[in-house]
Amino acid sequence: MPVPARRPAWRKRLADFLDLPRDVVLDLPRISVIGDLQLQLQNHRGLVEYLPERVVIAMRDGRLIVRGEELVIAGVNPEELIVTGRIHAVEFRR
């Protein structure tokens, strides 16, 4: 997957103008959280750390830290990553 070095401003403007989903245009991660049970992350860059109480996932522009209890990586493939368990917090880190 080619990774652009910078986010060109014209792409953001195009996305705004055409009302396109930004994750598609800007290559941003898309996160869906279902209650505190499941977190689904598309467009990830791999796993940095995995512990039952903390999962650190690499993204294009930083990291996503999922805190909780008995966290399980229910599924992982190049497109998406699913974390289940009791999720307490989701934190973005640059």
Added chain:
Amino acid sequence: MARWWAHLLGAVRVRVRGDMPERLLNLCLDAGIPLWDVVHQGDYVFAWLPVRDLLRLRGLARRARCRVRVTGRQGLPFLWRRVRRRRLGIAAAVAVLVALQVFGSFVWFFEVRGEEQLSEAEILEAAAAAGLRPGAWRPGLDRDAVAREMILRVPALAWVGLEFVGTRVIITVAERTLPPEETPTGPGDLVAERAGIIEDILVFRGEAAVAPGDTVVPGQLLIRGEITAPGPVDAFPAPGEDPPPAQRRPVAARGRVLARTWYEGYLEVPLVERLPVRTGHRVEQRRLFVAGREIVVSGPRRIPFGRYEPQRLERPLPPWAGEAAAFRLVTVIFHEIEETELARTPAEALQEARRRLEARLLGGLAVDAHIESVRVDAAEARDSFVSMRMIIEVVEDIGRFKPNDYEESPGESPPSALLRGPREMP
């Protein structure tokens, strides 16, 4: 992620141990190996992955300095491997199925229905001769042909139906009524069974010794078992020449001798009769017959009725043991009996007397006997009972065969019956 599909195609659960299991997970991601149910437990990380990626995972693990151990297997490939290992068992199962199919297409058991005169053995013998024997292959049997052949072989069979039920065949037969077979007897006479007056005599074989109107006593000769045959003739006798003397030949006399006979009976019927009647109350006892003694197993030991009628039912133990089994289960049902007084009017009593007398007198008659008249002679109605005398007049065949050996000899004179002249038929 169609996880059930992955499980079906074969999935393994691995246990990963290492300082950086995340590194292995990332390597898997890069290699495109899907992982699921990744659980961190203590020092280990467990994960599921498709079995086809296991070898690649091992290579990656070496690079990530992790140790990988397989702890679980699931899916058809593993199932298939287990099944293949039990090839012998599968072969046995297939053999059993084949054997069932093969043995099921043979006829092993027979059931015969509808036989009356013929014995089951005779019918089975005929069936075997027609090709239907134990072990016959069912598809090779032509049902109609077998039935036809059986009918041809046994003249007494009018119809044969074959019904195949699994390995059993039910042979249903209908028998033909054959003309009564003449039992070969030696020569003999027909004598009177009862006293009577001869009404009619019809000789099939032999020579009549009595004529209509004669009174006969029991044992009297009716038809002589001897016939007069013309003597051996070499040439037609010339005029004026005596024919050769007739010869006497013994035969088995046959014929119908209808005679008028009488049956007489006398009966008294009380006007008030005491009849034992079951009340409907009953108790049941089960006893065990052992060594000549009966031990009450269940049911009351004392019979709570004043008068009763026991009804016994014995079954050997075990059921297939014969009548003289050492152990027998005896069920005795005690029916309570009550005496009921049955009061009749004189007219009813007479009717009852008539009914009973007729039953008694006519019970022993042959079916072709003809009842000429029923005479009720003395029917007296007294205070406590009625009495009745009944005389029934019957015309019946009184002939009874009695063996008698006549000496074959040239006869001098024809028997007297022949001299009586032509008989008059009534």
